[in-house]
Amino acid sequence: MPLPEKALIAEIRRLAGFASRRRRSGSGSVVLGGIGARITAGIGDDCAVLRPPPGHEILVTTDFTLEGIHFRREWHAPEVVGNRCLARGLSDIAAMGGEPLAAFLSLALPRDLPQAWVRRFVRGLVALGMKYSAPLAGGDTAESPNGILADIVVVGSVPKGKAVLRSGARPGDRVYVSGELGSSAAALMEMRARPKKKLNPREYRRHFSPEPRIKLGRILREKGLATAMIDLSDGLSTDLGHICEESGVGADIAADLIPRARVGKPEHEVALELALHGGEDYELLFTVSASKRLPSRIAGVPVTQIGVITRSPAASVLLLDSEGVYHQLIPHGWEHFRT
């Protein structure tokens, strides 16, 4: 084996709490948390076996975390890479109003990577997984020809027919976002501008330790509040565009209403551009029927109305600026670490 793969798998098992909990077939299943989810076989068999809650549908999402594209070793501690890797997947589950059942990690590592890096990466990932009842239940390991390559799969569940899709927004619905936007893009901009300077992770929390909005998403689904929902991974302009396209509607949003993150030291508000186009904040963007009232916080997270859904066959999004002038909002792709 090119890598000490056995050692790696044993380590992942240990960190994921499998070592002491594995049982022989036939001697009963292993409960690893989650809402009645049972993992009856885990890392070490051909497949993981999951028992989803009765009356639920299954949610599946996969997300790459690639060195040089999604992170840089000199900018991100291994724990941060592990945390962000899983947060991406959990955030997709949140955006459907679902709950996680288990996570799966495909991990390809270059031959010369110190074992300590892997251990810290897995530790960061598993810590977030424990917090959100998403135990690591399997995956794949390989040698990487170049750089660290991870693909995270999160499997979740949602009561039958209740998943909140991108396609449910209707004209007149109000457009909301959770939390504040632009912190992750601000951190990237700062690191790009001053590559040698170490940022303080606590000043850019949504970048270094994003919390997936699982509880908020679940409440919005349970109470029938969200008509459409998406997580802000590509940036507001792009992700609102997705909702509009999938729902066959348009949207008007107001620049002054967009909650901008406060970052850095001295603390300051991020530029509007970062809140509009910066990705990877992992907040939720959702629409709510005009007949429903929303509190200003749900599950401890601020929710802010930023606009309304309009009739627009072209799915166009208009931005009202501070001077009262409307502009077409063109989605800017989220460009990660490209310069």
Place this chain on the structure above:
Amino acid sequence: MPLPEKALIAEIRRLAGFASRRRRSGSGSVVLGGIGARITAGIGDDCAVLRPPPGHEILVTTDFTLEGIHFRREWHAPEVVGNRCLARGLSDIAAMGGEPLAAFLSLALPRDLPQAWVRRFVRGLVALGMKYSAPLAGGDTAESPNGILADIVVVGSVPKGKAVLRSGARPGDRVYVSGELGSSAAALMEMRARPKKKLNPREYRRHFSPEPRIKLGRILREKGLATAMIDLSDGLSTDLGHICEESGVGADIAADLIPRARVGKPEHEVALELALHGGEDYELLFTVSASKRLPSRIAGVPVTQIGVITRSPAASVLLLDSEGVYHQLIPHGWEHFRT
């Protein structure tokens, strides 16, 4: 966006048959084959939503396919890479006695990769998926810093409590393999020795177009025949070692009983070493209680007894050679394209 990602996703949707079948939320679900599986939302939402058959558990497996590690562009046509990529995942489902529900593809591509390569790759993958009721239901796309990177996830299902694990082999059980072994390793050896020569894919079928043993695995599970099962992805010596370790048993196998693949032109039997240690044949290795009788073919696939399970706390595997002498069989790692 670094890649023409929208175009790629549209292309995948088209090839996967999604374009014409997608529906708005609320207007009913989309049936894409499988045993009662329903995919209620697919590529284009935050998660895919799957409705597994009632009374079933969920199987999940993930497998990397990395350029330079698992394939080489000069040796493998894009369709072959796509076929093998999905076959790896389907084979894991077969090894549990399960049936596929859907496949998910994370695909990272270098900027300069011709669009035609991607199209042919996806076509190869989707063709195999259609054959085995594993429609492509989602995934992720990214730019690759280096080489083509694919991670395939297959989600399947199996009746509750019926998955065939690696841990169920008991002393006295007989050890069986399906098909013939060593063809894939023989193809690799041949290509390594003569990099310029094009191999005829029909002379090395298990390498260029492996068929996952889904039906065989299902029958072995349904009829309660297999006590333990694994697919031969790492090679007989390694994979039999896995069954022994997980079951806490040993095994005696006879060299003369191992069915060796016939390959090349003129057709010839592969060397014993390749059948013993060569990986990626995607046949099934399984154990059967001595009280059960097995026909010589199941679902059209030959099944051959190669040995018996023994009592051995050290999980040791012994190989009986043609002279009647026993040797300890040491697992040889499967080394892909390393030289």
